[in-house]
Amino acid sequence: MAVAIDTPLRQVFDYRAPAGTAAGPGYRVWVPFGRRRVVGVVVEGRDDTEVPSEKLRAAFEVIDDEPTFSAELLALLTWAAEYYRHPVGEVLSSAMPVHLRNGAPLRQETILWRLTDQGREQALATLPARSVRLRAIAEYLLNHAQAPASEILSATESPLSALRNLETRGFVEQFAREAPETGPVSIVRAGPPLNEAQAAAVERITNTLGSFASHLLYGVTGSGKTEVYLHAIAAVLARGHQALVLVPEISLTPQLIARFRGRFDAPLAVLHSGLNDTERMAAWRDAREGTARIVIGTRSAVFSPLPQPGLIIIDEEHDPSFKQQDGFRYSARDLALVRAQRLGIPVVLGSATPSLETLARARKQPETMSRLPERAGSAKPPKLFLVDLRKNAATQGIATPTVMAIRRHLDEGGQVMLFINRRGYAPVLFCPNCGWSAHCRRCDAHLTVHARGRDLICHHCGSQEPLIAGCPNCFADVKPVGQGTERIEETLENLFTGAPLARIDRDSMRRKGELEATLERVNRGEIRILVGTQMLTKGHDFPKVTLVVVLNADQGLFSTDFRAPERLAQTIVQVAGRAGRAERPGEVLIQTEYPDHPLLTLLLTGGYAAFADGALTEREQSHWPPFARIALLRAEATDQQAPLQFLHSARALADDYPVRGVRLLGPAPSPMERRAGRFRAQLLLHAPTHSPLQRFMSGWLTAVAMLPEARKVRWSIDVDAAELS
DNA sequence: AGCACGCCGACT
């Protein structure tokens, strides 16, 4: 049998079945591997092998009496390993909770304790009053009928010996919990009435239940996408099927979960990064056994086991967090589409700012696109204005017209939100005398001034240094240059004395619950001015905000990354969507030095749709995705030359594997060559469609992996790379 | 990745 093992080796290993047993695809097995004993997953049950019999070893044992992965999930995972050119053993391993990777049994019988008939009748009557613990346990079980030992012991503050004592007396007994009841009941509560567009979207989606269709739910913030999801899910539950909902990490909030729980009395499994291994195992098991009717989770939840799949939803489908940026570099959004297609179920992609890939797909099938134009509560969409930074004086990054607008909104009782995509006080510490600036020792990057000027922190490797007052070169006074959230906060405090202000970024919201608490204060109106990073754009609603300011729109306009303008437009529209939710129309100011930039013009005059049309035309003309396919071969090493040498050799090898249409660009050092002490370089593969690219990689990468230079670097391939850095 | 083997430097 062929077994996938958690190792970077790009192959599977053949084993003889353990004596007297057989294991089909999807089963986990303990196998000898080198000198180790490891968990593997059977990917093919066949007995034939080309491995010489003296090398072939027998598996030790089959772990469970049922497969860990269904045929469907195993096929999806092996397909993904192939597509993303990642070792299949690592892919399968990453799709399992840690306990399963380490060989824990798939089903864990929960051992519960309960009173025996004798115990129920006699325990309290016969146990002496001084046996406080024993009596407490008996009493607890009279009230609770059954409970795990851990719960009983912690509730009664007793040692395990007390429970054992009662067992010896015949008062309590342990038993394994029966298999979960089949066919869990899903109760759906009525939601608010749908508007016309929402109802049409729900109908379009539910009409395709039972077959593959990809729906784009294109609705501005506040247009009620979640309500459409909830109605579609209700239809799925009614058919006895499960729904899988994928969301970006940051928007998986208690409020969202509460909204699902409020609507459905159906078991819900939540999968996110905050779970510990045991919780993750439990949620995974609930999904696999069908106990959970709705599975809601972040990126990796796309690999949830689902015995009765009915619908997949991807909320905020444009969000970059759906693409894993290290190791197994998959896109959960793309895999959700593949999975839905293989399963023959519909998938819903929801966004106010769909990715250009998704828009291009929707153009080909306009019938699958549902637009939700209306804003709930019929508030007017916000008006966008540009503030020309070349013509207007700025105080610490805030232009005079912006200051005036903020004052006006504050005077009128509105709330103001300022967005700047840069944490810290200032991005550069500079010596005006000699031109020196503070650089990270381990990265090709400036150190950011932090904590109102007490620390220097590298945003790329996290290293931290105390701030210096004098230039190490010429001893002149150094000064912070540029703006970060902290400095904007300081400037605003000075400009608008007395206006309560809050800053929301990764630094100010470190502690758990702090973000929720601050958002609560904002929505109660205790905060008048809000400064923050990307965090502000993700999922939260600010109904009282009437003015939104985008302080630095220009970073995205001239980037080397072809996706930068798309990201910028998405950010602007997402931030703008936070304004004017209530009766007041919102106003959005975008500060820029390039007010005539065509993409900004499109965004302002025609909104995201016009921008996307323009950007798609540009992509088509310059042959970038979605009008081409790319992959990036990356390499890094502590030695500066090694990555480039490896990539040059890799490129030279390409001549041996000619495939029409595949072009190689580079190698070149990465945009930030040195990061955390390692030098990085990359080689770009480009092809008109995926199939020649895939054909090329299948031969070429095997040879690349065998290059002697490959041993001197850490290399990886990134298929459909999202960031060219 | 792990893990072992193997051949050259500074020390219990």
Next chain:
DNA sequence: GTCGGCGTGCTC
């Protein structure tokens, strides 16, 4: 004389 540095090879 050993402990251990990381180069090289292998994992069915």
